[in-house]
Amino acid sequence: MREYKFHSKEEKLEIVKRYLAGESAIKLYKETGISDGNIRKWKHQYLAGGIEALENKKKPGNPFMKYSRKKELTNEEKLEYQIAMLKHELLKKDGEITRLKKSIELERGDAKRK
Secondary structure (H helix, E strand, O other): OOOOOOOOHHHHHHHHHHHHOOOOHHHHHHHHOOOHHHHHHHHHHHHHHOHHHHOOOOOOOOOOHHHHOOOOOOHHHHHHHHHHHHHHHHHHHHHHHHHHHHHHHHHHHHHHHO
């Protein structure tokens, strides 16, 4: 299974500056293990948007994964987890209510036509 590593914008910036200073992407790859394609991509991002463009973007995903990866949760994390679970349940219930309302409307519409 492939392991993904996230690099801070500071790490990316250091590598990009070395690349812009003349070091080859292949040499940097051999030294850091970061693909030459990523190094070139970071260079283009940096030139287009500065250091802020190197910031890792938050990706949508399972919001509960950050809690399941830890063996011990702090009290604050336990509360955050409970809040996230309650919000998730609320969203499911809201969807169910909306679906039931539409079903009732359809039934009433059918009854009026008969």
